[in-house]
Amino acid sequence: MTTIDAHHHPVPDQRPKKERLFWKNRGHAEHFRSHEEEFDACKFGMWLFLATEVLLFAGIFCAYAVFRTMYPDAWAAGSHYLNWKIGGLNTVVLLISSFTAAMAVRCAQLDQQRWLKINLVITLLCAAAFVFIKLNYEYIPKLLDGKAPGTFYSYPFAHDPHEPLWWGVYYIGTGIHALHVFIGAGLLAWVLYRATRYKAYGPTEYTMVENSALYWHLVDLVWIFLFPLLYLIH
Amino acid sequence: MTTIDTNTPGADHAHHDEGSYLKPKYGALGTVIQWATTIDHKKIGVMYLFAVMFMFFLGGMAALAVRAELLEPTRTMTTELADGTIQTTITGQIPLWSDPDNAAVGSNNYNRLFTLHGAIMVFMFIVPSVPASLGNFFLPIMLGAKDVAFPRLNLLSWYIYVFGSIFGILSIVLGGVDTGWTFYTPYSTTTDPDHWRVVLMVLAAFVLGFSSILTGLNFIVTVHKLRAPGMGWFDMPLFIWAVYATSIIQVLATPVIGITLLLLIFERLFHVGIFDPALGGDPVLYQHFFWFYSHPVVYVMILPAMGIISELLAVHSRKHIFGYRAIAFSSLGIAGVSFLVWGHHIFTAMGELVSTLFSALTFLVAIPTAIKVFNWISTLYKGSIILNTPMIYALMFLFTFSIGGLTGLPLGALATDLHLHDSYFVVAHFHYVMMGGTVIAMIGGIHHWWPKMFGKMYSEKGALTGAAFVFLGFNVTFFTQFFLGMQGMPRRYASYVDEFQTLHIVSTVGSWLLLVGFLIHLLVFVHSLLAGKKAPPNPWGGLTFEWETESPPIEHNFHHEPLCQHGPYDFDKVVPPHCDAKDYPLPPQAGADDAPRTIA
Numbered sequence: 001m002t003t004i005d006a007h008h009h010p011v012p013d014q015r016p017k018k019e020r021l022f023w024k025n026r027g028h029a030e031h032f033r034s035h036e037e038e039f040d041a042c043k044f045g046m047w048l049f050l051a052t053e054v055l056l057f058a059g060i061f062c063a064y065a066v067f068r069t070m071y072p073d074a075w076a077a078g079s080h081y082l083n084w085k086i087g088g089l090n091t092v093v094l095l096i097s098s099f100t101a102a103m104a105v106r107c108a109q110l111d112q113q114r115w116l117k118i119n120l121v122i123t124l125l126c127a128a129a130f131v132f133i134k135l136n137y138e139y140i141p142k143l144l145d146g147k148a149p150g151t152f153y154s155y156p157f158a159h160d161p162h163e164p165l166w167w168g169v170y171y172i173g174t175g176i177h178a179l180h181v182f183i184g185a186g187l188l189a190w191v192l193y194r195a196t197r198y199k200a201y202g203p204t205e206y207t208m209v210e211n212s213a214l215y216w217h218l219v220d221l222v223w224i225f226l227f228p229l230l231y232l233i234h
Numbered sequence: 235m236t237t238i239d240t241n242t243p244g245a246d247h248a249h250h251d252e253g254s255y256l257k258p259k260y261g262a263l264g265t266v267i268q269w270a271t272t273i274d275h276k277k278i279g280v281m282y283l284f285a286v287m288f289m290f291f292l293g294g295m296a297a298l299a300v301r302a303e304l305l306e307p308t309r310t311m312t313t314e315l316a317d318g319t320i321q322t323t324i325t326g327q328i329p330l331w332s333d334p335d336n337a338a339v340g341s342n343n344y345n346r347l348f349t350l351h352g353a354i355m356v357f358m359f360i361v362p363s364v365p366a367s368l369g370n371f372f373l374p375i376m377l378g379a380k381d382v383a384f385p386r387l388n389l390l391s392w393y394i395y396v397f398g399s400i401f402g403i404l405s406i407v408l409g410g411v412d413t414g415w416t417f418y419t420p421y422s423t424t425t426d427p428d429h430w431r432v433v434l435m436v437l438a439a440f441v442l443g444f445s446s447i448l449t450g451l452n453f454i455v456t457v458h459k460l461r462a463p464g465m466g467w468f469d470m471p472l473f474i475w476a477v478y479a480t481s482i483i484q485v486l487a488t489p490v491i492g493i494t495l496l497l498l499i500f501e502r503l504f505h506v507g508i509f510d511p512a513l514g515g516d517p518v519l520y521q522h523f524f525w526f527y528s529h530p531v532v533y534v535m536i537l538p539a540m541g542i543i544s545e546l547l548a549v550h551s552r553k554h555i556f557g558y559r560a561i562a563f564s565s566l567g568i569a570g571v572s573f574l575v576w577g578h579h580i581f582t583a584m585g586e587l588v589s590t591l592f593s594a595l596t597f598l599v600a601i602p603t604a605i606k607v608f609n610w611i612s613t614l615y616k617g618s619i620i621l622n623t624p625m626i627y628a629l630m631f632l633f634t635f636s637i638g639g640l641t642g643l644p645l646g647a648l649a650t651d652l653h654l655h656d657s658y659f660v661v662a663h664f665h666y667v668m669m670g671g672t673v674i675a676m677i678g679g680i681h682h683w684w685p686k687m688f689g690k691m692y693s694e695k696g697a698l699t700g701a702a703f704v705f706l707g708f709n710v711t712f713f714t715q716f717f718l719g720m721q722g723m724p725r726r727y728a729s730y731v732d733e734f735q736t737l738h739i740v741s742t743v744g745s746w747l748l749l750v751g752f753l754i755h756l757l758v759f760v761h762s763l764l765a766g767k768k769a770p771p772n773p774w775g776g777l778t779f780e781w782e783t784e785s786p787p788i789e790h791n792f793h794h795e796p797l798c799q800h801g802p803y804d805f806d807k808v809v810p811p812h813c814d815a816k817d818y819p820l821p822p823q824a825g826a827d828d829a830p831r832t833i834a
Binding site for chain 1: 379380381383384385447454455459488489490494496500501504505506508514519790
């Protein structure tokens with residue numbers, strides 16, 4: 001019987017954390033056969049997870065499509081309350097952040113530690129800018145006008161009786177997207193922390209950078225669909 | 235020859251003693267902590283097994299209470315047209331925990347009970363049942379891997395499951411949700427004036443969905459990346475194919491119920507109006523969303539059970555499975571079609587053309603299912619059938635599942651569905667598929683793998699007695715409900731007209747027989763754990779990887795990484811591992827010219 005000796009139980013690593021997490025010193029989890037296999041598995045898992053995220057947002061897009069067909073006037077009226085310039089600015093902000101997130105992965109692959117951190121910082125600043133613009137120019141003024149979802153709606157000058165429904169879809173869609181912005185920024189901040197503290201990422205160890213960047217691209221992609229659907233209706 | 239580089243930094247090649255995964259290491263408290271923080275797929279599988287069995291017990295108790303209530307017709311209210319006005323008289327009392335001054339309390343309790351039964355059985359028992367328990371334990375071992383791809387995620391999914399279940403049970407026990415397990419709007423948006431119970435229940439289902447997604451994602455990656463050297467896709471046991479197809483559905487369908495339940499929570503808390511016609515919303519949209527997940531998910535329930543049956547029938551008749559590829563592809567076929575049939579739950583809410591299309595698509599499901607059933611029966615032909623408990627359960631499955639599947643057809647046909655929908659016929663149909671399919675297969679699978687999981691044999695006589703009670707009890711309980719449904723007994727009512735009472739009594743007596751059957755099984759298992767004979771590594775002469783390792787498996791599953799050298803069902807070519815060639819004579823044609831397959 002042909003067998004391959006699989007007895008390699010790693011001894012508990014006694015080195016300090018700083019040394020253990022340095023990218024050159026990283027091994028692979030015990031149940032994988034090689035580092036490449038682990039990397040492939042993690043990346044594949046991330047893509048599957050992104051598929052579930054797409055399907056999550058698909059539900060919102062579906063509700064959007066149904067009610068847009070039922071109440072085209074309310075949708076057109078609702079869209080006119082939104083400023084496409086602000087939405088466009090946010091789109092640009094997210095596109096830049098997606099570019100720097102991709103560059104961060106590239107820098108990790110090339111062992112450019114300094115630029116890895118700079119790119120991550122720019123991405124995080126863009127995330128903060130996005131949330132600031134969204135709150136300051138969209139959510140807060142709109143809520144003060146009474147353009148709130150559902151029963152909280154109190155805007156007196158509505159053109160169409162179904163506008164509260166539009167605001168419901170608007171807040172749910174952009175709100176769940178904003179939640180994803182926070183999660184994505186949290187992941188990237190974690191990567192930044194480990195890059196700064198431990199130099200944890202380099203040419204042979206960048207799974208976490210790549211997967212966080214993939215997540216960030218998804219956040220960007222969802223917004224690229226939300227922006228025209230919400231802001232650019234006539 | 236495959237070579238694998240095992241020279242990794244920090245790796246120690248020295249051999250050290252590895253015991254059974256069940257061996258406690260650090261005293262009583264230490265053992266509890268060891269289990270609670272384990273990332274070993276076998277321990278997580280066992281923890282899932284106990285958790286889902288506990289849920290099955292809870293859901294079963296609720297079902298028994300529902301059946302007990304239905305012993306009496308007790309019409310609580312009759313409405314009559316007398317003297318030109320509608321007059322309501324209260325004639326009976328629903329006995330269950332009811333308030334003598336308020337007839338509605340009894341029916342409300344009844345509504346909560348069947349909601350408790352449905353929600354527990356669907357979200358907390360049957361969806362995670364086979365994949366999370368037997369799947370977690372055996373998927374990596376059958377692939378020859380040391381663990382699933384993401385062990386920590388696996389443990390996380392167990393904790394998510396436990397917390398989700400606690401939320402769900404709390405919401406019902408603390409005053410109750412009476413919407414039925416489907417949370418249809420507007421029931422779910424208008425009942426329960428305190429808001430939080432429905433929200434908590436829906437949140438529980440949402441959280442349980444995450445656990446389901448994580449398990450499915452883990453399995454897909456494991457199957458893709460961690461197969462043993464030499465194991466191609468078509469060398470995998472059919473149980474793996476079935477769990478793989480299940481995982482695809484879990485990953486692709488569950489996010490949709492996630493967003494649906496979130497929308498329902500927003501609807502409930504902020505009245506956004508999406509499902510509320512008063513604000514321009516559409517309650518039927520909820521039903522579309524809900525069934526877009528919940529129809530595929532019934533295949534999450536049945537597909538792994540089908541995988542178990544493929545294993546049981548092949549191993550216990552010592553016969554190569556008939557039509558391996560047909561069974562493997564029909565699993566994927568069922569997974570694919572499952573996404574296109576949700577409309578048959580809402581025939582009455584759609585137009586004629588759409589309903590006809592959905593009806594036609596529904597019939598499509600019957601094709602891959604029938605392919606499986608015929609292949610299973612062909613596998614038995616000329617096999618050396620051993621009538622032990624797992625085999626008896628597999629045969630039971632063929633009987634009850636076929637009834638369940640075939641009674642799905644009159645429900646999928648528009649004309650007959652108009653008469654049968656929302657009646658006991660539907661209840662009987664899905665219990666024949668879910669209980670007669672999934673639960674029966676799962677019990678068979680637990681018996682089949684019990685010696686491997688716990689290293690102990692069970693009493694065959696006791697288990698067969700239990701099986702007899704389960705079979706009898708199941709059919710007495712649910713076959714009567716086909717007749718009740720045909721005669722017009724609607725589902726979800728506590729009171730009914732007197733004509734139905736005889737059949738209801740028969741059905742309730744059947745539920746007691748079922749209870750006896752399950753209790754016997756429980757006793758047999760407890761006896762096996764405490765006083766069972768030690769199990770040999772390969773009690774049934776199976777050929778898949780789990781029978782190569784010890785019973786129970788060592789912590790890293792295998793002493794040496796296994797190589798796939800023969801198909802999972804090559805009973806006519808290979809002597810099973812750990813078995814004596816005398817007891818497993820190979821047929822003469824398996825000579826020198828028919829050498830075992832070589833490894834790429």
